Amino acid sequence: EPEVTQTPSHQVTQMGQEVILRCVPISNHLYFYWYRQILGQKVEFLVSFYNNEISEKSEIFDDQFSVERPDGSNFTLKIRSTKLEDSAMYFCASSDPIPLEGTEAFFGQGTRLTVV
Amino acid sequence: EDQVTQSPEALRLQEGESSSLNCSYTVSGLRGLFWYRQDPGKGPEFLFTLYSAGEEKEKERLKATLTKKESFLHITAPKPEDSATYLCAVSGTSYDKVIFGPGTSLSVIP
Structure with a gap:
C-alpha cells in the first residue's frame, strides 16, 4: 500500500541552526502538506503546496519556514534558524x-x- | 474562523462497552469532515471522510455519522486494540487546509 515516508524520524539540533525535514509523498498525489504537533497539543496546519507553489499557509508559517519540491519525488520543509518553541513532531501529508x-x-x- | 471541538477529552471503556465520540464544527462551506486515528508517537491514520449531512460510513467496529453541526464516531463492542486518540478534522474554504480538533483519547480496558 502506498505511503508517505519521512526522514529522519528524530532530529536534534542546536538553537539557531537550520534544519531540513524530508518527505516522499505518495507518488500520484498532487497536493502536499506540512503539519506540526507540539507534545500534548493538537495537529496544526502549516502549509499546503500545489503545482510547485504554496497554495495556503498558516500564521505559524513565517519567514523562518520554507518548502521546496527539489525533484519529482521529494518535498522538504526548511526551518532557517530554529527556536526552542519549534520543538514538535512534524508531519508531512499528501492528497489527490x-x-x-x-x-x-x-x-x-x-x-x-x-x-x- | 473554522473551528473543531471534540468531546469527551478522554474516555475509558471496558472491552465490549459501546460508546460514541463527538465532534462539533464551525466551518463556512464544509468540503469534507475527516476522522483519523493516532497512536502515540505516530502520524494520523485515515479512517473516514464524510461530505454531507445524513451520510454514514462504517469500518469494522467503527461507524461515523454527520449532521450539519456535528459528527459522531460510534464504537461498537470495542477491543483493547481500539485504544488510541481519535481526531476529527474539517476542510472548509478550500481542500488545501484541514483544521484538526484536539482529539479524544480512548482507552479500552480488557
Whole structure:
C-alpha cells in the first residue's frame, strides 16, 4: 500500500541552526502538506503546496519556514534558524482530492524535532 | 474562523462497552469532515471522510455519522486494540487546509 515516508524520524539540533525535514509523498498525489504537533497539543496546519507553489499557509508559517519540491519525488520543509518553541513532531501529508469521492490527506509517521 | 471541538477529552471503556465520540464544527462551506486515528508517537491514520449531512460510513467496529453541526464516531463492542486518540478534522474554504480538533483519547480496558 502506498505511503508517505519521512526522514529522519528524530532530529536534534542546536538553537539557531537550520534544519531540513524530508518527505516522499505518495507518488500520484498532487497536493502536499506540512503539519506540526507540539507534545500534548493538537495537529496544526502549516502549509499546503500545489503545482510547485504554496497554495495556503498558516500564521505559524513565517519567514523562518520554507518548502521546496527539489525533484519529482521529494518535498522538504526548511526551518532557517530554529527556536526552542519549534520543538514538535512534524508531519508531512499528501492528497489527490477528488470532490465527493476522496479528498482526504494521508500522513507520514513524522519527524520529531528537538531544539536544544 | 473554522473551528473543531471534540468531546469527551478522554474516555475509558471496558472491552465490549459501546460508546460514541463527538465532534462539533464551525466551518463556512464544509468540503469534507475527516476522522483519523493516532497512536502515540505516530502520524494520523485515515479512517473516514464524510461530505454531507445524513451520510454514514462504517469500518469494522467503527461507524461515523454527520449532521450539519456535528459528527459522531460510534464504537461498537470495542477491543483493547481500539485504544488510541481519535481526531476529527474539517476542510472548509478550500481542500488545501484541514483544521484538526484536539482529539479524544480512548482507552479500552480488557
